Amino acid sequence: MRPLLLDGSWVERDRSITVLDPENRRHIADVASATVNDVERAIEVASATWRHPLSAAQRHDVLAAAAQRLDDEVETSAHIIATEGIKTIREARAEARRAAETMQLSAEETKRVQGRTLVLDQYPTGVGRFGAETRSPLGVIVGLTPFNDPLNLVAHKVGPALAAGNAIIVKPDSKTPLSALWLAELLVEAGLPPGWLQVLPGLSTEIGDVLVGHEKVAMVTLTGGVEAGRKVAAAAGAKKLAMELGANNAVIIESDADVPVAVDRVGSGAFWAAGQNCLHVQRVYAHTDVYEDVTDGLVRYAKGVRLGPKLSEDTDMGPLINQEAQRRISAMVDDAVDRGAVVATGGAPTGATFEPTILVDVPEGSRILTEEVYGPVTVVAPYRDRDDAIAAANATPYRLMAGVFTSSIAAAFEIASQVMAGGVLVNDSTDFRIDSMPFGGSGTSGIGREGVGHAVIEMSEPKTITFVDVARVGLG
Numbered sequence: 001m002r003p004l005l006l007d008g009s010w011v012e013r014d015r016s017i018t019v020l021d022p023e024n025r026r027h028i029a030d031v032a033s034a035t036v037n038d039v040e041r042a043i044e045v046a047s048a049t050w051r052h053p054l055s056a057a058q059r060h061d062v063l064a065a066a067a068q069r070l071d072d073e074v075e076t077s078a079h080i081i082a083t084e085g086i087k088t089i090r091e092a093r094a095e096a097r098r099a100a101e102t103m104q105l106s107a108e109e110t111k112r113v114q115g116r117t118l119v120l121d122q123y124p125t126g127v128g129r130f131g132a133e134t135r136s137p138l139g140v141i142v143g144l145t146p147f148n149d150p151l152n153l154v155a156h157k158v159g160p161a162l163a164a165g166n167a168i169i170v171k172p173d174s175k176t177p178l179s180a181l182w183l184a185e186l187l188v189e190a191g192l193p194p195g196w197l198q199v200l201p202g203l204s205t206e207i208g209d210v211l212v213g214h215e216k217v218a219m220v221t222l223t224g225g226v227e228a229g230r231k232v233a234a235a236a237g238a239k240k241l242a243m244e245l246g247a248n249n250a251v252i253i254e255s256d257a258d259v260p261v262a263v264d265r266v267g268s269g270a271f272w273a274a275g276q277n278c279l280h281v282q283r284v285y286a287h288t289d290v291y292e293d294v295t296d297g298l299v300r301y302a303k304g305v306r307l308g309p310k311l312s313e314d315t316d317m318g319p320l321i322n323q324e325a326q327r328r329i330s331a332m333v334d335d336a337v338d339r340g341a342v343v344a345t346g347g348a349p350t351g352a353t354f355e356p357t358i359l360v361d362v363p364e365g366s367r368i369l370t371e372e373v374y375g376p377v378t379v380v381a382p383y384r385d386r387d388d389a390i391a392a393a394n395a396t397p398y399r400l401m402a403g404v405f406t407s408s409i410a411a412a413f414e415i416a417s418q419v420m421a422g423g424v425l426v427n428d429s430t431d432f433r434i435d436s437m438p439f440g441g442s443g444t445s446g447i448g449r450e451g452v453g454h455a456v457i458e459m460s461e462p463k464t465i466t467f468v469d470v471a472r473v474g475l476g
Contacts, residue, residue, distance in 0.1 A: 002031040002177075002234050004201055005184045006038055007045045013038075017174050017201055023310055023319040023352050027317075028084055034202035038158055039210050042198045046140040046167035047216045049195030053137070053165055053395040055108045063107035065190035066183075077151055077182065084176045085150050085376040086276055088318045099183070101154040102435045105452040107160025113164060113456060120466065122399045128472035135460040137165035138240065142211055144232065145172050145320055146223050148276045150179035156435070158183065158197060160455035161192030166218075169198045171211060175321060177201035199455035200201050204228075205438035209235040218461060221277075221410075223297060226372075226444055242448035242458050244370045244440055247278045247400035249430035250393035252415055253388075257405035261298040265296060266378075267301030267404075270354020271356050274317050275376035276325070278445075279401060282373055284380045284388040291382040295360060296381060299345045302356035305376075317376065319352035329354050329375035330414070336379075344380070370396045386411070390418045400441035401430035422449070 002409050003010035016030040034042075054062075070077060078099045079094035082089045118131030143157030154170060161168040172180035177199075184199045200207065212220045219240040222232050229245040251269075255261050269281035286294040310318035320326050333347055336359055346357030357377040361366060368379055383389040393402055402421040406412050416424040422441035425432055434440060440449040448458050 002029050002181060004032045005188075005197065005199040006034075006042055006432050007198065008251055011038075012195070014171070017177065017203070018111060018180060018365065019175070021083060022086055022175070022321050030179060031181070031201045033442055034171075034200035034207055036207055036210050038200055038202075039207050039214075042169050042200060043140060043216050045195045046169055046198065050137060050139050050165065050167040054193070054196070056113070058106045059162055059165065060110040062187065062190050062192045063103055063162060064109065066192075067100050067103035067107060069186045070096065070103060070317060072155070073186070074100070074205075075467040077179070080182050081151050082310055084178045085147055086310075089313065090314045091273055092223060093317070095149055095152050098435055099155045101158050102152055102155040102452060105107060105436050106155075106163045106456075109163040109453055111159065113460060115393060115462070117257070118464070128469040129466055130223070130454045130469070131466045132465060134463050134465065135164075136456075136463045137460055139166060141166045141168045141219045141221060142217050142218050142457060143168055143170045144168060144212075144220065144222040144224060144228075145180065147173040147176040148273055150176035150334075151183060152435075154180045154183050156223075156450055156452070157221050160186070160452050161221075161459050162192075162196060163452070164456045164460040165461055167196050167199060171200050171204075174201060174203060180270050186357075195458045208232075212236045215281075215412045216431060221455075221459075229446065235364065238351045242440075242450070242457075243446040244278065244400075245444060245446040246398065247280070247430075247441065247445055248370065248396045248398045249280060249401045249403070249421075250283040250285060250396075250419070251281050251295055251403035251429055252379040252383075252386075252389045252393060252407070252409055252419075253284065253286040254404070254406035254408065255289060256407045256411075257290065258289075258407070259293045259297060262405040263297035265405075265427075267285075267298055269403075269429030270298070270378040271305050271317050271376045272431055274320055274353055276321060276374055277431065279433060280374070280429060281403070281429050283369065283379055283393070285383050286380060286391055287297055287389075288382045288384050291380070294315050294356070295344060295433050297381045298358050298378065302358050305356045306453075307350065308351060317353065317356065318435050320375065325355060325375065326352075329377060331376060332367050332371065332373050333357065333359070336362050336368045339363045339366050341366060342367075346376075351382065372398065382433050386415070390415060394420050397444040398441065399443040400445040401425065403428060403430045428461070
């Protein structure tokens with residue numbers, strides 16, 4: 001049994017979570033399952049720990065050492081990610097390298113948690129007073145992480161939380177807890193003292209409400225689905241929330257775009273991690289002048305995606321996380337087809353995954369246009385008027401990312417300013433992220449921003465301190 005990390009100790013439990021390879025349902029490991037008592041203990045430990053702060057230098061050195069270990073252990077990390085999750089070995093290596101970068105960025109942010117001076121004598125009542133705004137840690141943070149990026153998205157919770165001086169408790173997705181435990185192991189080896197990080201795999205139905213609702217938890221940060229976000233918000237009560245909850249990202253391809261580049265970038269964004277990615281390109285709106293070329297190009301791209309064993313270097317796309325995901329994607333494709341959509345390629349489950357799929361002629365009202373498919377399915381639709389394309393891109397409650405391909409600076413600015421999204425990528429697909437970028441959206445896509453520096457701000461708070469020059473102000 002793989003132990004959990006509680007109060008600086010690796011602890012086994014009577015009950016365990018079974019981790020299965022989603023490709024073949026092969027047993028990988030049994031992981032200790034945390035109890036409500038474990039949650040209570042972890043919160044008490046974290047609450048006491050953060051009140052005895054580590055210096056910025058100590059936090060930097062631990063995070064930098066962990067980043068170096070991750071950089072040295074890319075192959076080990078990639079094997080863990082790929083074995084327990086849905087990524088191919090090549091996709092897993094990319095995630096492993098990003099996790100190392102995320103931790104290094106976090107180390108660097110320990111030197112940037114700074115405040116500012118305040119001008120208090122702008123009115124007569126402030127004469128003789130000096131003010132400063134500092135930033136303080138929130139205290140105890142709970143991080144809830146998903147299956148699709150089981151290492152880097154844990155790093156995105158843990159790194160900034162520690163950089164800001166918080167203690168953090170991570171509950172990884174029950175389907176992929178091994179990557180989180182591996183990161184914790186590296187941080188402990190890097191010198192992180194007990195109590196600053198605790199990892200509690202467990203069932204959300206058993207420990208979730210206690211974990212997020214506890215009065216000593218100052219903030220909950222979640223990457224997950226919309227329903228999970230609603231449940232967390234209801235259970236958390238009056239505390240700070242940061243939630244990234246998904247997307248239905250659109251890309252607009254103008255008539256003057258470089259079509260081969262657009263097809264290559266959109267194709268990658270459509271089928272990376274089998275579409276199980278909040279950056280997934282789900283909708284493409286192509287100008288009528290290039291619509292046929294874009295559609296034909298994406299169909300060729302989809303047909304060229306190689307399915308196979310995820311640990312094979314030759315495989316481009318791996319499995320879905322489970323059969324439930326396969327059924328959900330099938331239902332959304334069937335809904336579109338029943339309404340009159342045409343399957344240009346793909347359209348059916350295969351083995352443990354779903355065929356890379358391109359849909360055209362998808363009518364309004366189809367679920368695939370407004371809901372998150374979270375699978376390897378992309379819609380291509382024509383437009384003639386730019387305003388129509390922008391309106392179509394905005395016709396979803398999700399507001400995460402958008403893309404535009406054009407050779408016109410004016411068109412790029414117009415579209416970027418009018419598309420409702422947390423980020424707009426020009427001449428790139430929505431499936432691009434540097435881990436220092438502000439990342440997040442609004443609407444159904446969530447609350448707040450990640451990206452290491454921005455997460456540090458989210459995970460700290462301003463404190464105002466004023467001083468009185470008694471000789472000038474007097475005591476009366």
